[in-house]
Amino acid sequence: MLRGAAAAARRCGLGLGAGPGACAGRGQAGARRCSGAVQRRQWAPPAGRDSGIVAYNSRSRSKEPLVLATEGVATWYSCGPTVYDHAHLGHACSYVRFDIIRRIMTRFFGIEVLMVMGITDIDDKIIKRANEMSISPLALARIYEEDFKQDMAALKVLPPMVYMRVTDNIPQIISFIKTIISNGQAYVTSQGNVYFDVKSWGKRYGVLTAINPDTQDESVDSDKRHGKDFALWKAAKPQELSWNSPWGKGRPGWHIECSTISSAVFGKQLDIHTGGIDLAFPHHENEIAQCEVYHQCEQWGNYFLHSGHLHVKGSQEKMSKSLKNYITIKDFLKNCSSDQFRMFCLRGRYSSAVEFSEESMEDAKNLLQAISSFIRDANAYIKGQLVCDPVREDVLWERLANTKVTVKAAFADDFDTSRAVAAIMDLIHHGNRQLKAVTKVAVGGDKSAVLSSVVEELVRFRTKVRHYALALPETADAVPGESAPGAEEPKQEQKEKRKQLMRERKPLLEACDSLRGDLAAFGIHIKDRAAVSTWEIVEGGQTEKQTEKKS
Numbered sequence: 001m002l003r004g005a006a007a008a009a010r011r012c013g014l015g016l017g018a019g020p021g022a023c024a025g026r027g028q029a030g031a032r033r034c035s036g037a038v039q040r041r042q043w044a045p046p047a048g049r050d051s052g053i054v055a056y057n058s059r060s061r062s063k064e065p066l067v068l069a070t071e072g073v074a075t076w077y078s079c080g081p082t083v084y085d086h087a088h089l090g091h092a093c094s095y096v097r098f099d100i101i102r103r104i105m106t107r108f109f110g111i112e113v114l115m116v117m118g119i120t121d122i123d124d125k126i127i128k129r130a131n132e133m134s135i136s137p138l139a140l141a142r143i144y145e146e147d148f149k150q151d152m153a154a155l156k157v158l159p160p161m162v163y164m165r166v167t168d169n170i171p172q173i174i175s176f177i178k179t180i181i182s183n184g185q186a187y188v189t190s191q192g193n194v195y196f197d198v199k200s201w202g203k204r205y206g207v208l209t210a211i212n213p214d215t216q217d218e219s220v221d222s223d224k225r226h227g228k229d230f231a232l233w234k235a236a237k238p239q240e241l242s243w244n245s246p247w248g249k250g251r252p253g254w255h256i257e258c259s260t261i262s263s264a265v266f267g268k269q270l271d272i273h274t275g276g277i278d279l280a281f282p283h284h285e286n287e288i289a290q291c292e293v294y295h296q297c298e299q300w301g302n303y304f305l306h307s308g309h310l311h312v313k314g315s316q317e318k319m320s321k322s323l324k325n326y327i328t329i330k331d332f333l334k335n336c337s338s339d340q341f342r343m344f345c346l347r348g349r350y351s352s353a354v355e356f357s358e359e360s361m362e363d364a365k366n367l368l369q370a371i372s373s374f375i376r377d378a379n380a381y382i383k384g385q386l387v388c389d390p391v392r393e394d395v396l397w398e399r400l401a402n403t404k405v406t407v408k409a410a411f412a413d414d415f416d417t418s419r420a421v422a423a424i425m426d427l428i429h430h431g432n433r434q435l436k437a438v439t440k441v442a443v444g445g446d447k448s449a450v451l452s453s454v455v456e457e458l459v460r461f462r463t464k465v466r467h468y469a470l471a472l473p474e475t476a477d478a479v480p481g482e483s484a485p486g487a488e489e490p491k492q493e494q495k496e497k498r499k500q501l502m503r504e505r506k507p508l509l510e511a512c513d514s515l516r517g518d519l520a521a522f523g524i525h526i527k528d529r530a531a532v533s534t535w536e537i538v539e540g541g542q543t544e545k546q547t548e549k550k551s
């Protein structure tokens with residue numbers, strides 16, 4: 001949810017490492033008290049068992065040992081989507097990155113993850129879109145909830161232990177709000193709204209983002225007392241979907257949903273809370289305030305992990321529905337696979353912003369192809385189909401053992417997947433060197449000029465095939481071999497013909513991609529740039545030769 005939060009999160013310096021106000025000298029043994037203005041950022045290491053992982057915690061603004069209240073079990077609340085439209089690649093990126101973290105925790109560290117995801121199925125955007133489509137907000141929400149689940153399954157994201165809808169939890173939300181009011185931290189207005197009283201929560205507000213409750217930087221144009229007060233319950237507008245409450249008809253505010261749902265399942269104990277960086281403020285900040293009042297506890301939610309935004313190339317803005325700069329997951333998956341997207345996600349830190357572009361997807365595809373090509377060769381070797389010098393198994397075993405250690409260490413260091421991928425590619429590179437030993441010797445030495453010419457011919461041939469596959473006519477009367485139908489031919493029919501041609505030529509493009517992947521395993525890297533393809537031999541990261549071929 002945008003809600004102006006990204007800018008606020010940036011202002012707070014979130015995700016930029018330990019900020020100037022972060023508590024110094026914090027250790028496992030116990031939290032030291034910070035003094036003065038920074039007091040509200042204090043975070044105490046929870047009691048429990050060290051998982052062996054160190055994670056960047058937005059609550060403390062530094063990397064902390066991940067200590068779980070129950071050994072081998074992580075309670076995890078994930079903010080889910082607002083279901084009013086198709087999900088896009090920004091959403092995909094956040095949920096895939098956290099899915100990778102979840103799998104690392106389970107597979108590498110033996111942690112059982114108990115994940116709950118809230119589904120926002122009532123809010124302003126849902127109401128607006130439902131009105132535009134002349135259907136009920138709940139009918140709209142059910143459609144896109146199902147759509148979201150299908151997208152996640154297509155991306156191989158494991159489902160949470162349970163999805164919890166806001167509208168299925170209205171009585172729990174009302175009772176949660178009642179407790180906050182009776183604890184003296186919220187007030188009801190004559191218009192039937194209920195607000196959290198931020199100012200009187202004082203220095204305890206702002207644990208996550210260091211927002212100062214005293215600064216009045218927003219004009220108050222509603223019935224709230226202070227600009228930073230936020231709605232727990234919103235009085236219904238005429239004709240709006242609403243529920244009865246002690247304060248009149250209305251619906252829940254945004255933040256209270258997640259506080260209530262998480263508490264309904266986990267009580268006051270929560271190890272991990274996740275969402276995109278835009279959710280840090282105000283959403284997570286407000287969730288913390290609500291829960292700490294409700295549970296009367298010092299620290300609700302021990303670790304807050306935030307994923308960085310996915311941007312489109314050349315833009316500073318996150319991919320977002322409202323900015324109309326998005327690609328839906330469904331459209332993306334027409335041309336790329338879920339594994340390719342997951343590799344794209346693995347190549348960066350989950351907490352970093354990531355740029356989506358054709359080139360970055362190409363890189364991810366090439367890596368995957370190099371891996372599958374190696375696995376193919378290794379299988380062929382096992383079956384005795386690959387002739388090469390005897391493999392030095394002792395060296396391979398040692399390398400494998402070292403790689404395993406490096407990968408686990410990378411994962412333990414704030415889930416550093418890019419370091420893990422690099423270690424695995426290094427192992428593959430070494431494996432390839434052994435498996436290709438004979439082939440290389442056979443064509444090496446004084447025959448390298450011949451090899452070069454062969455690659456040259458191959459790339460030239462591939463370029464022609466690719467060019468043919470990509471060169472689709474704009475209109476059907478330009479289709480080769482077609483009798484020119486003239487301008488009368490309906491546009492729709494022309495489009496259909498074009499689509500048909502694309503379908504027919506797709507295998508050619510796939511063959512070109514697979515050849516490029518196969519050659520990459522030999523260190524021959526082909527790069528496609530429009531009609532031009534270049535190739536180079538890369539040995540141990542050094543470019544040895546580059547030739548350019550024009551089609």
Ligand SMILES: Nc1ncnc2c1ncn2[C@@H]1O[C@H](COP(=O)(O)OP(=O)(O)OP(=O)(O)O)[C@@H](O)[C@H]1O
Binds near residue numbers: 081090093276279319
């Ligand atoms: N471009 C993005 N990159 C990374 N994560 C994103 C991006 N856009 C949304 N998210 C994350 O996806 C999750 C669900 O988002 P939500 O349903 O609130 O959508 P949203 O942020 O309102 O999207 P939009 O602005 O496109 O409507 C949140 O954790 C949010 O931070």
Ligand SMILES: [Zn+2]
Binds near residue numbers: 078079080118258283
């Ligand atoms: Zn939430």
